[in-house]
Every structure is written in structure tokens, then in C-alpha cells.
Amino acid sequence: MKRSFTLFFVSFLFTVSMAVAQPGGARMGAGGMSMGAGQTGRLYGKILDSTSGKPLDAVSVQLVSSKFDMVKKQRKDTIISGMLTPANGDFSLENVPIMGDYRIRISAIGYVTLEQKVSFLSAEVQQKLMQAFASMNQPAAKGDSAKGKPAAQPNMMEVLRKAFGGDMSQMASMADKDLGNFMLKPDAKMLENVTVTANRPMMQMGIDRKIFNVDKSLAASGSSAIDIMRQIPSVNVDIDGNVSVRNASPTLFIDGRPTTLSLDQIPADDIQSVELITNPSAKYDASGGTAAIINVVLKKNKKSGYNGSVRAGMDSRFRPNLGGDINVRQQKVNLFASGNFSMRKSLGWSDIATDYAPTGNLPAYAIAQDVNNTNRGYFAFGRAGADFFIDNRNTLTLSTNLVNGSFDSEESNYIKYDTLYAPPTSSTTRRLTESDRNFRNLGSSLSFKHLFAKPGHEWTADVNFNSMKSDGASLFDNQLLDANSNPKGNPALQRTESGTTSTFIVVQTDYTNKLSNNVKFESGLRAQLRNFSADNNNFIFNYNTNGFVLLPAVSNDYEFTDRVFAGYVTFTGKVGKEGKLGYNLGLRAESSNYDGKLVSLDSGFNVKFPISLFPSAFLSYKLTERSDIQMNYTRRINRPSFFQLMPFIDFTDPLNLSVGNANLSPEFTNSLEANFSQQFNNNHTLLVSTYYKYTTGLLTRFQYKDLNQVSKDSAIYNTWINANNSQTYGLEITSTNKFTKKFETTTNLNFYNASINSENIQQNLNNSQASFFGKITLTQRIGKSNQWTLQMNADYQSKTVLPVGGGRGFMGGGPMGGGSQAAGSNGFVNPNYGADFSIRRDIIKNKNGQGYAGSLTLSMNDIFRTRIYDATTSSAFFVQNLTRRRDPQILRLQFNWRFGKMDASLFKRKNMKGEMEGMSEGMNMQ
Numbered sequence: 001m002k003r004s005f006t007l008f009f010v011s012f013l014f015t016v017s018m019a020v021a022q023p024g025g026a027r028m029g030a031g032g033m034s035m036g037a038g039q040t041g042r043l044y045g046k047i048l049d050s051t052s053g054k055p056l057d058a059v060s061v062q063l064v065s066s067k068f069d070m071v072k073k074q075r076k077d078t079i080i081s082g083m084l085t086p087a088n089g090d091f092s093l094e095n096v097p098i099m100g101d102y103r104i105r106i107s108a109i110g111y112v113t114l115e116q117k118v119s120f121l122s123a124e125v126q127q128k129l130m131q132a133f134a135s136m137n138q139p140a141a142k143g144d145s146a147k148g149k150p151a152a153q154p155n156m157m158e159v160l161r162k163a164f165g166g167d168m169s170q171m172a173s174m175a176d177k178d179l180g181n182f183m184l185k186p187d188a189k190m191l192e193n194v195t196v197t198a199n200r201p202m203m204q205m206g207i208d209r210k211i212f213n214v215d216k217s218l219a220a221s222g223s224s225a226i227d228i229m230r231q232i233p234s235v236n237v238d239i240d241g242n243v244s245v246r247n248a249s250p251t252l253f254i255d256g257r258p259t260t261l262s263l264d265q266i267p268a269d270d271i272q273s274v275e276l277i278t279n280p281s282a283k284y285d286a287s288g289g290t291a292a293i294i295n296v297v298l299k300k301n302k303k304s305g306y307n308g309s310v311r312a313g314m315d316s317r318f319r320p321n322l323g324g325d326i327n328v329r330q331q332k333v334n335l336f337a338s339g340n341f342s343m344r345k346s347l348g349w350s351d352i353a354t355d356y357a358p359t360g361n362l363p364a365y366a367i368a369q370d371v372n373n374t375n376r377g378y379f380a381f382g383r384a385g386a387d388f389f390i391d392n393r394n395t396l397t398l399s400t401n402l403v404n405g406s407f408d409s410e411e412s413n414y415i416k417y418d419t420l421y422a423p424p425t426s427s428t429t430r431r432l433t434e435s436d437r438n439f440r441n442l443g444s445s446l447s448f449k450h451l452f453a454k455p456g457h458e459w460t461a462d463v464n465f466n467s468m469k470s471d472g473a474s475l476f477d478n479q480l481l482d483a484n485s486n487p488k489g490n491p492a493l494q495r496t497e498s499g500t501t502s503t504f505i506v507v508q509t510d511y512t513n514k515l516s517n518n519v520k521f522e523s524g525l526r527a528q529l530r531n532f533s534a535d536n537n538n539f540i541f542n543y544n545t546n547g548f549v550l551l552p553a554v555s556n557d558y559e560f561t562d563r564v565f566a567g568y569v570t571f572t573g574k575v576g577k578e579g580k581l582g583y584n585l586g587l588r589a590e591s592s593n594y595d596g597k598l599v600s601l602d603s604g605f606n607v608k609f610p611i612s613l614f615p616s617a618f619l620s621y622k623l624t625e626r627s628d629i630q631m632n633y634t635r636r637i638n639r640p641s642f643f644q645l646m647p648f649i650d651f652t653d654p655l656n657l658s659v660g661n662a663n664l665s666p667e668f669t670n671s672l673e674a675n676f677s678q679q680f681n682n683n684h685t686l687l688v689s690t691y692y693k694y695t696t697g698l699l700t701r702f703q704y705k706d707l708n709q710v711s712k713d714s715a716i717y718n719t720w721i722n723a724n725n726s727q728t729y730g731l732e733i734t735s736t737n738k739f740t741k742k743f744e745t746t747t748n749l750n751f752y753n754a755s756i757n758s759e760n761i762q763q764n765l766n767n768s769q770a771s772f773f774g775k776i777t778l779t780q781r782i783g784k785s786n787q788w789t790l791q792m793n794a795d796y797q798s799k800t801v802l803p804v805g806g807g808r809g810f811m812g813g814g815p816m817g818g819g820s821q822a823a824g825s826n827g828f829v830n831p832n833y834g835a836d837f838s839i840r841r842d843i844i845k846n847k848n849g850q851g852y853a854g855s856l857t858l859s860m861n862d863i864f865r866t867r868i869y870d871a872t873t874s875s876a877f878f879v880q881n882l883t884r885r886r887d888p889q890i891l892r893l894q895f896n897w898r899f900g901k902m903d904a905s906l907f908k909r910k911n912m913k914g915e916m917e918g919m920s921e922g923m924n925m926q
Contacts, residue, residue, distance in 0.1 A: 019813055041120055043516070044092040044455060045179035047085050047106060049186070052332075053088025054284070054389055055451075056184060059108040063093050063118075065100060066225050066809060074191045088393075089322070090455040091413050094517060096120075111184040120177055120197040120516070182864040210234070210687075210734070212274045216793045218838030221313070221857045221894040224379075225266040225296060230836065231275060231777055233734045233748030235294070239869045239886040245292040246691065247728060247754045247771070247800060251285070252893065253295040254443075258285065260466045260504050261441055265403050267381050269311055269323050269896075272299045279634055279673045282568045282586030283522060286636045298383065299325060299338065307900025310811035316891035319343040327900075328781075334387040336399075341380050346887055348373040356705075365419040393451040399457075400579065410434055428481045456514030464506040471499035493541035500534040519573040530562040530820055536648040536812070556648050562639070566590040570616075584618035596662055605662050612637065612668075626679040634671050636796030640699055644720045656753030665722050667697040691733050698723040700756055701802060706761040716880065720723035723758040742781040749774045749879040754801045758826070762875075767826060767831035773799035787842045787852070794835040802827055802871070827873035834867035836860065854897040862888040880903065 047059045062082040066075050080102065081093040096102075098120045107113040115373070212232045236244045241264055243250060252259060254266075275295040284293060308326035325338035350371035358364045379479065385399025413431040447462030476494040479487050512525035538557045539548035570586035593610045597604035614637065620630040646660040673691045680686070702721040730752025740746040755768035773853040775795035782788035839861055844854035868882040 005095060006063070010499075040092050040095045041098055041121075041177065042092060042100045043104075043118060043177055043179055044090070046181045047089045047091065047108075048181050048183050050519045051186060052134045052389075053391075054088070055085075056111075057085050057087040059085040059089070059091075059106060059184070061085060061091040061093070061122045062107075063096060064103045064105055087738065088451045088455075092455050095340075104182075106182055106184065107182060109691040111186055114184060115180060116182075118179055127650070143218055155641060181274075209278075210276045212276070213266065214271045214273055217268075218789065218840050218857050218859060221311075221840075221859065221892075221896065222755050223267065223268050223393040223892065225263040225268055225271060226749060227836075227861070228268050228271060228274060229263065229294075230795065231731040231775075232276060233746065233775065234276060234278065234592045234732065234750065236662065236773055236795070236797060237820055238832075239867050239884060243275070243294070245294070245729065246732070246750065247752060248291045248693075249293045251287060255298055256295055256444075257445070257462075257464045257506055257508075258504070259443065260468045260502060261403060261443070263440065265381070265405070266296060267323060267342070267379075270338050270340060270381065270383065271296055273297045279632055279691070280636070280874070281570065281584060281618060281632075281634065282588035283524070283570050285526070285528075286566065286582045286588050286590050286612075287564070287639055291638070299336075303393075305329065305900065307365040307898075308900045309896060311894065311896045313892060313894035315893075316889075317345045317346050322892075327787075327865075332389045334389070336386070337382075339380075339382045339383040341378065343378045346373075347437055348884065350885075351883045352880065354878055356878045357876070363420040365417065365424040368418075370414045371411060371417060371795060373409065375407055380404045393453075395449045397447045397449075398445070400442070400444040401699075402443075406436070406437070408434075408436045429484070430477075430479045430481055432473060432477040432479075435472060435474040437470060439468070439470035441469075441600045442467045443634050454514070456512065456520060459509070459511050460505075461495040461509040464504075464508075466502075466504040468502040468504075469500070473497045483583050488505055491542060493548070495539040495541075496536070497539075498534065498536045500532070502530065502532040503840070505529045510916040518579065520819045521569070521571055523569045524567065526564075526566040528562070528566075529746075530560075532560040532562075534646055536646070538649075549801040552600070554649055556601065558646050558648060559595075559597045559599060560645060561595040562592070563594075564590060564592045564639075580622040582618075582620040582622075584616070588616070590614065592639060592666070594639070594645075598647065598662075600652070606666065609666065618889045628675075628677045630675045630677075632673050636669050636671065637666050638695075638699060639666040640668065640720065649717075657715050661720045664699060664720055665697055667695050667699050667722065668697040669693055680760060685735045685736050687733075688732070690729075692729040693727070696724075698726040698756060700758070701827070702758070702761065703880075704874070705875075718876065721758065721761055723756050724760045726754070726756045728752060728754045742786065746777045747774075748776070758802060765826060767801050769799060769801045769828060772796075772798040773800075783843075789842075790842045792835060792838075793837075794833070796833040797829070797830070800829050802829060826875055830870040830872060832866070832870060833870055834862045837863050853899065854895070857894040857896070858891070859894070860889060860891050861883075862890075865889055 009166045018603070043063065047056050048054060049056055057503070060082065064077045065080050073652055077105045081096055083091055083093065085091050091163035101117065101119050103115055104118045105115045106114065114179065140224065184317040184323050186754045200411055202824070203808040210233060212228070214228055214846070225236060226243075228244055229235045233648070234245050234249075236247075242265065246249075252261075252263070254261065275293075275297065277293040277295065280293050302892070306328045307328065308324065310320070310324040313321045321342035323338070323342075323519055324338035325333070327336045329335070343686040348371075350369070352367075352369040352371070354367045356365050381401070381403050383399065385397065388396040388398075390396060411431075411433040413433070415431060417427045417429075420427075444465040445462060445464045447460065449458065449460045453457050457528070474495075474496045478494070480489060482488050482670075491702045506526065506528050508524060510522065512522045514520050535557045538551045541547070562792060566588060568586060568588040570584060572584045573582070575581040575583065589611050589924040592609045594605075594607040595604065596606075614635045616632070620628055622628050625863065640661075644660055644663050644664060646775040648659070648660045649660040653837045671691065671693045673689060676686075676688045678686045699720055701722050704717050706715065706717050730750055731748045732748070732752075732757070734746075734748045736744070736746050750773040751771075752773075753770045756766065757764040773796070775793065778790075778792045780790040782790065816914050838857060839859075840855050842855050844849050844852060846853050865885075865888040867885070871882045871883070871885075873880045874880075
């Protein structure tokens with residue numbers, strides 16, 4: 001009987017397990033027991049470091065079952081389920097047959113592999129099953145026994161009912177089993193000398209975002225974030241560093257939060273990756289209107305031991321740059337720091353031709369300007385911080401960054417006036433400008449993260465603070481010249497003194513909970529507070545008093561306060577048996593309040609917007625294992641920035657003045673987008689997107705003619721207005737192709753139409769243009785060990801209207817820009833194109849002889865000198881053409897050396913995934 005029981009029990013477990021594992025609908029187990037998809041369960045737990053007790057990510061967790069191979073007549077291991085753990089060390093193995101004995105196999109680089117038996121059925125449950133079987137086992141009848149027939153076996157369902165006293169809910173409760181914590185021991189021998197050769201692609205594409213890995217960009221080495229943007233699909237950068245995405249200015253984030261920094265102030269070598277989100281959901285800040293979000297992720301290594309890098313370079317204008325970063329991790333503290341210093345020299349050339357139509361008693365006339373600009377200065381960037389691992393579920397992070405810079409500018413502007421009087425007259429003015437500007441930006445953040453015991457359940461809270469201060473002065477020397485270019489009379493001297501201060505505080509908390517295997521709930525609250533003040537004083541030289549005299553009419557002090565409060569909820573889940581249909585439904589609520597004041601005139605304004613709702617809906621369907629489709633809808637807002645609102649006049653160019661508009665209102669945008677993603681194999685991917693954006697109250701540039709209050713000459717004013725509406729629609733194609741092991745490409749094509757209706761400002765003022773934008777990155781590796789790498793980036797922009805609104809109006813040019821754009825509502829940018837080239841040579845082999853610790857990179861931008869900003873603006877009273885060229889063919893040589901060591905006896909270990917992805921950034925390896 002004992003032998004009969006043992007055979008039956010083994011048969012019971014094996015039969016039920018195999019029945020449950022069958023695909024499709026319900027299956028019948030022995031004895032008529034219905035075994036369907038509901039008879040599967042979940043095994044879960046957490047992986048921790050045995051020395052520090054901290055969770056480990058990117059750990060391989062496999063569930064193995066030993067089955068009998070009827071062909072080979074032997075048992076073999078079969079992997080039932082598996083996964084890599086996330087940063088919190090949690091794992092969850094789904095749809096595992098309940099009836100079965102398994103082994104869990106846990107492995108990670110630098111750790112001893114752990115293997116252990118696991119089962120849904122505890123020893124107590126197994127004992128109950130044995131007892132139930134024994135009590136119900138019937139001996140064979142005498143006749144059957146004589147004939148060799150076995151004893152009648154009880155029905156399996158009856159055995160289960162007997163074991164659990166008729167309460168089948170106990171059986172159901174076994175389907176969700178916590179295996180507890182697994183402690184991995186570091187493998188000291190393996191950690192003594194680790195080499196990782198994983199090669200991340202330059203571009204990783206997803207349905208909702210594109211991730212650009214900066215370490216794959218050769219041209220960006222030793223430069224700023226602007227050069228990185230030139231390589232990212234969908235992103236267009238003009239010669240002054242102004243960035244647009246699908247013809248709209250994007251919103252800039254750093255590490256997932258808004259910032260007051262500009263792209264020109266962020267060193268490329270301090271950036272780990274750039275995320276491009278073309279249509280953000282309700283989880284993200286609703287500010288941005290038609291724009292995407294560009295999230296710059298700064299480097300913060302979390303490697304055991306210590307690691308870092310040092311770098312130095314020089315460009316063809318003999319401007320050096322120095323930098324380095326270091327990361328040290330021990331016990332419960334992870335420390336990181338980086339610094340970068342660079343000197344820069346920027347050269348620019350502009351030609352501006354303006355033809356005025358006759359007005360009143362004035363005949364037609366033309367003004368031609370020939371401008372040369374030289375800008376010299378430096379940037380200094382520093383960043384430091386620490387992670388404090390309070391325990392295995394609570395982490396506190398503090399970081400701070402400081403940016404400082406100073407620039408001196410010299411500009412010569414020869415202005416020729418031609419009138420159509422009878423006879424025609426002509427005159428020339430030489431305008432010399434000397435400017436100096438200093439700025440400082442201090443940013444700090446404090447964040448806290450708590451992980452609950454349940455996987456996918458967490459709470460975060462953080463505070464971000466930014467303080468910006470800048471001041472500067474400009475001296476303008478206007479000298480009238482005769483026909484022989486000799487001075488006529490005394491020059492007209494002007495002086496401008498200005499300063500700005502700004503504080504920007506963002507407080508945010510987010511909560512995430514996985515309600516079920518298929519549903520995730522997220523919610524959050526956010527408060528954004530910004531205070532800005534500026535003073536702008538303009539002086540004119542009085543030869544009678546031999547001193548400068550303030551001009552109150554064109555001088556002012558300006559203050560601005562911006563407060564935005566927001567909250568959101570989103571539900572993300574899957575529908576259907578196989579979970580092919582996914583959804584993300586969200587709703588965001590925001591209210592805002594603006595206060596502006598002209599201190600010198602004791603006048604101000606206030607704009608209040610009560611709570612506005614911003615829904616978002618994302619639907620995705622998995623066609624095959626390699627292809628997906630998605631459709632989404634969002635509603636967003638774009639509030640005017642303080643640069644757009646400030647009403648003081650910029651006199652840098654007396655014939656093209658710039659002034660803000662304190663009467664601006666926010667714009668609202670409804671966006672639709674559809675995406676198709678196809679991965680043909682591991683070497684080729686394709687993403688096709690169609691999009692449509694409709695905006696009301698569009699914030700756009702506008703030009704008008706008026707009198708220069710200082711020189712009393714006619715001048716063009718560049719300002720901002722709220723147009724009636726705008727529409728943008730297009731088709732975008734992005735592909736990554738690895739044709740060989742050594743040659744790969746990333747291609748981006750965007751066909752679109754942008755239109756602006758500004759008839760509320762001027763009758764028949766409509767601007768529309770069908771356009772095309774494309775860029776490609778080619779990468780070729782040479783040599784058996786890929787020691788040489790060649791890379792070329794090229795882009796082309798056809799004729800287009802200027803960027804229609806966007807994020808908070810940020811630009812990348814910063815103090816080195818020196819240029820202006822024409823208006824969006826009545827201007828076009830003519831076609832332009834360019835190419836950059838880079839070559840890298842890996843040097844200095846690692847001590848273990850595998851991979852390289854150092855590299856030399858030689859790069860040149862705009863190698864064919866073709867990048868020219870050419871804009872045309874027209875109206876009923878003038879036609880203006882602006883042509884600009886800036887900094888072509890700069891050659892840059894950059895050296896980079898990486899160092900580091902992992903030592904398990906001194907340092908703890910965490911975040912294996914981050915280490916595997918980031919080794920090439922900080923270790924003695926490539």
C-alpha cells in the first residue's frame with residue numbers, strides 16, 4: 001500500500017502540473033478534476049546583498065522544473081519562468097503551475113549563484129494530502145487482486161476536498177506565495193577584476209519616448225548639450241543653439257524636473273542620456289503646449305567601490321576644457337561629484353537687408369547691415385551629491401550643482417541707409433558694441449523614496465530649488481561716416497546696464513501601487529513657485545555735461561511671480577487573456593496665477609487661471625512579439641515665460657529691437673498621435689508616427705514697425721503675441737539599422753505642415769508651409785578590436801515657418817548666441833543643411849588586457865560650412881532678410897581616461913543593471 005500511495009502521489013503532482021501547464025482552455029486532470037488557467041499562481045520575493053542587506057537589481061531569477069525526456073530516457077531541466085530584478089530587488093514569477101516541485105536559480109555578476117527548492121505546497125499541505133489519500137484508499141477486491149488488478153484509487157478532487165475540509169479557498173490562497181528574501185554572497189574572486197563588454201545602442205526607441213545614450217556620441221565629447229541635440233532624432237538645432245521638436249520649442253527637464261539652466265550651460269560629458277517624450281501623458285507637467293519634453297539625465301554612477309574619469313581637450317581656437325567625475329560607494333552612503341571648466345570663443349557674421357515700402361510722405365528706402373561678432377568667455381560647472389540608504393526600503397538623496405560663467409562681446413555693425421528721394425541719398429553709420437555679462441546658477445534637490453513590501457508599491461517626495469542671477473553692461477558707439485568712411489561729428493554713445501534674479505522651487509510627491517497583475521495606479525501632487533525680477537537702465541551720453549544721462553522712458557524695473565499647482569491620477573493596465581491590449585488613462589488638474597509689476601512706473605497686471613483639466617489617453621496593441629501600435633491623446637497648456645512677458649526694450653540692435661508683451665495669455669493645445677513600431681530582428685527597428693496638434697491662443701513671434709525712442713529712427717520691433725490658432729500635422733519615420741557588426745545608422749525623417757492664423761492681429765495674416773526635416777547618423781568601427789570609430793551626422797531642413805510656440809521658450813544659445821530670430825506669424829526660415837564628423841581612437845589598455853581605459857577623439861562641426869540661418873519676414877510695409885553664420889569648422893581634440901575598481905570587501909553592491917549599462921563611463925573597461 002505504501003508503494004501504491006507513493007506512486008499515486010507522485011503521479012498526482014505530475015499529472016496536475018502538466019494539465020495546468022497546457023495552453024488554451026481548461027484541461028481535465030485524472031479523476032475528472034478540471035484544471036484550467038485558474039490553477040496557476042505567483043511566486044515572489046526580494047534579492048538582497050548578504051553583506052549590506054540592500055536590494056540588488058538586474059539579478060537573473062529563473063524557475064526550473066526537472067522533467068523526464070521520453071526520447072532520451074533521462075531527466076532534463078526546463079525553465080518555467082524568469083526575469084531580471086528592478087532596482088528594488090523584487091521579483092515576481094507569474095502563471096506558474098501550482099502543482100509542482102521547482103528549483104529557483106538566482107545569479108548575478110560578482111555574486112555566488114544561489115539555487116534552492118521551492119513549491120506552492122508546504123510540508124503541512126503535503127502531509128494533509130497524504131492523510132486524505134490514506135483515509136480514502138480502497139483495497140483491491142479479492143477477485144481483482146487475484147486477477148492482478150490494482151486497488152481503486154480515490155478521485156483527485158475528493159482528495160483535495162478531504163485535505164482542506166471542503167474549503168477550496170485554502171487551495172486558492174496557495175496561488176500567491178511569498179518566498180521571502182534571498183541573500184546573495186559576493187564572489188570576491190570575480191570582483192577583483194571585472195570587465196564588461198556590453199554595447200548599448202546609440203538610440204533606444206519606445207512607443208512613448210526615445211532614449212539617446214550620450215556615450216555613443218563622438219561629436220559631443222568636450223562640448224555642450226547643444227551638440228548632443230544635433231544627433232537626436234526629431235530634434236532640430238539652428239546655428240544659435242535654438243532647439244525645436246516637430247517645429248515647436250520643447251520643455252527642458254534635468255533628471256525629470258524643470259530647470260533654469262540652458263543647454264549651453266550643461267557640459268556634454270556630464271550627461272548620461274537624453275530622453276525625448278513627444279506627447280507627454282497626464283503624469284507630466286501640462287506646461288509645454290505643442291512641445292515635447294527633453295529630459296537630460298545627468299551621470300550619477302552607483303557602482304561598488306570607486307570609479308570616475310578625467311578629461312581634457314582643446315579646440316582650433318586654442319580654447320581648452322578640463323573636467324572629471326568621481327563616485328565612491330561604501331556602506332550606506334554613495335557619494336558622487338563632477339566638475340567641468342571650458343573656455344570658449346564664438347565668431348558670428350550677419351547680413352540684414354530691409355526694404356521699406358513708402359508710407360505717408362516718406363518714399364521707399366532700404367537699410368543694409370553688415371555685422372561681425374566675437375564672443376569670449378568661460379563656463380564652469382560643478383555638481384555633487386550623496387545617496388543615503390537608510391534601510392533596504394528607504395533612500396534619501398541630496399544633490400547640488402553650480403554653474404558660473406562670464407562673457408565679453410565685441411561687435412561691429414556697418415549700417416547703410418539708401419532712400420529714393422530725388423535725388424537718392426545714402427549714408428553709413430558704424431556701430432561698435434562692447435558688452436560683458438556674468439551669470440550664476442545654483443540648483444539643489446532633496447528626494448526621498450520609500451519601497452513597500454509589495455512589488456510595484458512605492459512613494460517618493462522631492463524638493464528642487466534653483467537660483468539664477470546675471471548682470472551685465474553694454475556700450476554702444478554710433479558714428480556717422482562720410483562717403484570716404486571718415487567720421488562725421490561726435491559719435492552718439494549709449495550705455496545699457498541690466499540685471500536679473502530668479503528663484504524656482506518645485507515640490508512634488510508621487511505614489512504608485514500595483515492594484516493587480518494587470519492594473520497599476522499612480523498619483524501625485526506638485527507645486528511650482530517662480531519669482532523673477534529684472535532691471536534695465538538705458539543711458540545716453542550728454543556732451544554738454546560730459547557724462548551719461550538716464551533715459552527713464554526706456555528704463556524700468558520689472559518683477560514677475562508665477563505659481564502653478566497641480567495633481568494627477570493615472571491608471572495603466574492590460575486587457576485580455578494574453579494582455580495584448582494596453583492602456584494608460586490619466587487626468588491632470590492645474591491652476592496658475594501670474595503677477596507682474598513695472599516698479600518704476602508703479603503699474604502691474606495679474607492673470608489668474610482657475611483649475612483646468614488636462615486628460616490623456618494612451619492605447620497600445622501588441623500585434624506580434626516584434627510589432628506594436630499605439631494611439632494617444634493629450635491636452636496641454638503653455639504659459640508665457642518671463643522673457644516673453646518682460647516689457648523692457650532690448651537695444652542691442654537699434655534697428656531690430658526686442659520687447660516683451662505683458663498682456664500675453666496662455667495657449668491650449670490638443671494633440672493626437674499614432675505610432676507603429678516594428679523590430680525586424682536584433683539589428684533593425686522602425687518607428688512610424690503620425691501626429692496632429694491644434695492650438696488656440698498660440699504664443700508666437702511678431703514684428704511691427706515703430707519709432708526708436710532713443711535714436712528717433714524708424715525701427716522694427718520683435719515681440720510676442722497670442723495668435724488665433726495654429727495647426728501642425730505630420731508623418732515621422734525613425735529607424736535604427738545595424739547592417740554589419742561594425743556599421744550602423746540612425747535615420748529620422750519628418751514630413752509636416754505648420755500653419756499660424758493671426759488675423760486677430762492683422763487682416764489676412766496667415767502663415768502656412770509644408771516642410772521636410774531629416775537627419776542621419778553613421779557609425780563605422782574599424783579594426784579587430786574596434787579600436788577606431790568613425791561617426792558622421794548630417795541634417796537637412798527645408799523651408800519652414802518658425803517654431804510655433806512650445807515649452808517655456810528656452811533656447812540653447814545662452815550668452816554665446818548673439819543672434820535673433822524673425823517672427824513666427826509673418827516669417828519663414830529658408831532651407832539649410834550641414835554635417836559634422838568625428839573619429840575616436842581607443843588607447844591605454846586596461847590592466848587585465850581586455851578593453852581600453854582611454855580614448856582620443858577628434859571632431860569637426862559643419863565640415864562643409866553650409867549651416868546658415870536664412871530667414872525672411874514680410875508685411876505690408878517692409879521685407880526683411882536675415883542671414884547668419886556662426887562658428888563653422890571648429891576642430892576639437894579631446895582626451896578621456898576612465899578609472900575605477902570594484903572591491904566587495906570594502907564596498908557594498910547595488911544596482912547591477914546600472915553597472916552593466918554604465919561601465920564604459922567610469923571603469924577601466926570599454
